[in-house]
Amino acid sequence: MNEKSKKVAAGTTQPARVSGDFRDVYARLRRDILSGALKPGDILNTVHISQTFGVSRTPVREALRMLQTEGLVDAPYQYRMRVKAVSPSEVDGVYAIWILAQSLAVGLTLNKTTPSELDELRSVVADMNKITPINARSKSAWEKLHLKYNALLKRHAGQEIMATIESCWLRSERARSMNMRDAPRSWMTSQAEHVAVLRAFERKSALEASKLVSAHLARVALETIHLMDPEYVPIAIPQALSMAAGGGGSATGQAAAVS
CATH class of the missing domain: 1.10.10.10 (Winged helix-like DNA-binding domain superfamily/Winged helix DNA-binding domain)
Known part of the structure; x- marks a missing residue:
């Protein structure tokens, strides 16, 4: 051998x-x-x-x-x-589907979120932002909180939508891990984005929350794609962003805004 x-x-x-x-x-x-x-x-x-x-x-x-x-x-x-190798086109396609499904899930969930569920979201965001996934000793704790945070954002979306998001999560996990290793500052930016989504939930603004979550996913995906192949031009993610935002503005412009 x-x-x-x-x-x-x-x-x-x-x-x-x-x-x-x-x-x-x-x-x-x-x-x-x-x-x-x-x-x-x-x-x-x-x-x-x-x-x-x-x-x-x-x-x-x-x-x-x-x-x-x-x-x-x-x-x-x-x-x-x-x-299997991870290709930029695969990340582009998977995240585009994820953006659309997550945008819908967040909108459906926010409109049904109770005061006690909002308190739970506040607690998870606060705990998550006290630690960092870059520290090996706290990585596991952060990941558990991050999973819970994402679960709370889609808790009222229904099984079909949640299954689609779960599939995207699994298929993108290796690309996200690579991004965390090679671009740790990305996770610092995520802290502010998590708080912004929470504030949108507090204001009961489904459209704002959906846009913020979509922009967060797009940013992570575009950073990862750039690490993989700086010459690759995403096609699906900008289109998904435009659709998640209600078709307003150019898809290219929205992609540039989160890259």
């Missing part, structure tokens, strides 16, 4: 010991893909992975199918499963 195959089989340089449950294999491989321990193009050999993890190939295949559904791995025709 060559060095690359050894690395891909183990996921990391440390030996792995997990149970036969495919969820354990899935969680380990997913973590290594998102962290960059497994890089785009790395081969995911089911035999090597099963030997390293001490499981049969059945849970390994199931874990790889789950990762393929999330867009983290792919299997080109007659080729082995491999870690």
Whole structure:
């Protein structure tokens, strides 16, 4: 077995010991893909992975199918499963869908938000802005609060809309992780944006909240795309911004405003 195959089989340089449950294999491989321990193009050999993890190939295949559904791995025709590269066009398309779905979700939720739910949102924003995801010791706590914050923004949107947003969240997670590693100042900007969305909820302005959330998503996406390929010109995100804002103004102009 060559060095690359050894690395891909183990996921990391440390030996792995997990149970036969495919969820354990899935969680380990997913973590290594998102962290960059497994890089785009790395081969995911089911035999090597099963030997390293001490499981049969059945849970390994199931874990790889789950990762393929999330867009983290792919299997080109007659080729082995491999870690999928993240392309600027994919980020452009996924975030465009996310912007439209999130804008709708926020509008639906704000109009049904109760005073107690608003207090809960205030508390989460305050707690989230006390810590930073850049600090390794506080990253996990911040991520949990961030997930809760986003859940509160769409809590009354309905299962279909929330499922669409969840799909976009999963498909964009690796790109967001890259942005956090390479552009930590982006997360400092997010703090002010979270507060601005909260203020819009307090003013009961659904249109303002939807625009703010859309601009936040677009900013993160455009920063990430620029890191990936400075020459790539987003097409879907500007159009989604224009639609989320009710079609007012040029799409190109709105994209420039958040880049």
